[in-house]
Amino acid sequence: MNHTIQCLLAERALLPQGWRHNVLLQWDTSGLLTGVTPDSKPGSDIPSAAGPVLPGMPNLHSHAFQRAMAGLTEYLGNPQDSFWSWRELMYRFAAQLTPETLQAVATQLYIEMAKAGYTSVCEFHYIHHAAQGQYYANPAELSGRLIAAAQTAGIGLTLLPVLYQHSGFGGRPPLPEQARFISSTDWMLNLLAHLRRDHPQHAGLRFGVAPHSLRAVAPATLDIVRQQLHAADPSAPIHIHIAEQQKEVSDCLAQTGARPVRWLLDNQPVDERWCLVHATHMQAGETLDLARSGAIAGICPTTEANLGDGIFDGVNYLAAGGRWGIGSDSHISVCAREELRLFEYSQRLRDQRRNALASTATPAVADRLYLDAVAGGAQASARPIAGLAHGQRADFLVLDAQHPNLLQRQDDQLLAGLVFCQHGETPIRDVYAGGKCIIADRQHAAQDTALADYGKALKQLLA
Ligand code: NGQ
Numbered sequence: 001m002n003h004t005i006q007c008l009l010a011e012r013a014l015l016p017q018g019w020r021h022n023v024l025l026q027w028d029t030s031g032l033l034t035g036v037t038p039d040s041k042p043g044s045d046i047p048s049a050a051g052p053v054l055p056g057m058p059n060l061h062s063h064a065f066q067r068a069m070a071g072l073t074e075y076l077g078n079p080q081d082s083f084w085s086w087r088e089l090m091y092r093f094a095a096q097l098t099p100e101t102l103q104a105v106a107t108q109l110y111i112e113m114a115k116a117g118y119t120s121v122c123e124f125h126y127i128h129h130a131a132q133g134q135y136y137a138n139p140a141e142l143s144g145r146l147i148a149a150a151q152t153a154g155i156g157l158t159l160l161p162v163l164y165q166h167s168g169f170g171g172r173p174p175l176p177e178q179a180r181f182i183s184s185t186d187w188m189l190n191l192l193a194h195l196r197r198d199h200p201q202h203a204g205l206r207f208g209v210a211p212h213s214l215r216a217v218a219p220a221t222l223d224i225v226r227q228q229l230h231a232a233d234p235s236a237p238i239h240i241h242i243a244e245q246q247k248e249v250s251d252c253l254a255q256t257g258a259r260p261v262r263w264l265l266d267n268q269p270v271d272e273r274w275c276l277v278h279a280t281h282m283q284a285g286e287t288l289d290l291a292r293s294g295a296i297a298g299i300c301p302t303t304e305a306n307l308g309d310g311i312f313d314g315v316n317y318l319a320a321g322g323r324w325g326i327g328s329d330s331h332i333s334v335c336a337r338e339e340l341r342l343f344e345y346s347q348r349l350r351d352q353r354r355n356a357l358a359s360t361a362t363p364a365v366a367d368r369l370y371l372d373a374v375a376g377g378a379q380a381s382a383r384p385i386a387g388l389a390h391g392q393r394a395d396f397l398v399l400d401a402q403h404p405n406l407l408q409r410q411d412d413q414l415l416a417g418l419v420f421c422q423h424g425e426t427p428i429r430d431v432y433a434g435g436k437c438i439i440a441d442r443q444h445a446a447q448d449t450a451l452a453d454y455g456k457a458l459k460q461l462l463a
């Protein structure tokens, strides 16, 4: 008989308030948790989890197509190789995409995400048009491919269509290689209306908007999209790239007299609905004020390291109560554990100390990192995925109790075994999203088809 289980008993589970024992998880057919009850008694009709249970991790920043070029730009192509020369290669790659290859790459990626502990993704999606910028008959041609990929993988999706209009501060005209990204404000608002009409939103699907950056969207346009978005959907999320590179900071200063994060905080009503992606280069006052705003800092440690961005000041931002989450961005790595580890390690390397992001309230640094990133990722996703609590989505991971890195560990040592130790296969054994088991014993039902399609897509893209 093929029936879906609606409950699971976990000997240990990480709730928002910390580890609890004999936790009975119950969920309804819409995939939302209806009960999270510690100290429950095992019953013969209640299935037991094969190991410790964690909330699924939201991935708050992804450009899915970049998965297919991961590891293909690691050579000195230019004596001054930088973020900006990487971007030229990325643009050349983006020019090759078709609707079919985008869907194949995204499906492979989202299955990889699920295996790596991400039960949900925010897709910062900016390729909307055909190769020379011609509009597709269906404005949601490419957006629809990402929605389909997330459905195949079974992960939750917050789709953020990107508004992109200029090549630099001061309204500079776009470059020819940016043609596929460029849309009028009306086109974007129409796309959003289209998406909302054809794909009703639910706990596993949400729409927001992403002005690409202060480089790509002028101040007056930022006001219009924000107002229109919130007129239609008052709690919809807004994501923006900001202050990732020094050149962006100096260009912004030259144009506006303010640094990017300062400019945004002073000129937009930045609040809980905002996610500032990267925010790498901030002065102390910007760090404090961003923390006070309630917005999320979207930190993407492996991509920021790969692109030579700089080090986010996690120590002061977290000390000020700043909210944050993690994203795999360019997908040079797709592994929630590695993002958390590198975030902590970047602080250790800079400050020559240990356990830099732990607090006296949560001395186990991996627990602090994991719980903060779930809460912040949920806020940025604007969906109920903030961990194992009543009313949240049943997005969770079952660890392998027999994995060597988890053996004989006390509650407060367990996550460190997951985040800081890197030996052998992943300890993540089963993954549930919206109450459905999408990874069983480290396998996804669609993985073979997805890999075959990905291989075909690569052959075409790299030809
Ligand atoms: C992007 N990626 O949109 O894919 C950007 C590069 C830009 C990152 N910032 C392009 N990591 O910022 O102009």
Ligand code: ZN
Residues within 6 Å of the ligand: 061, 063, 124, 241, 277, 329
């Ligand atoms: Zn990005």
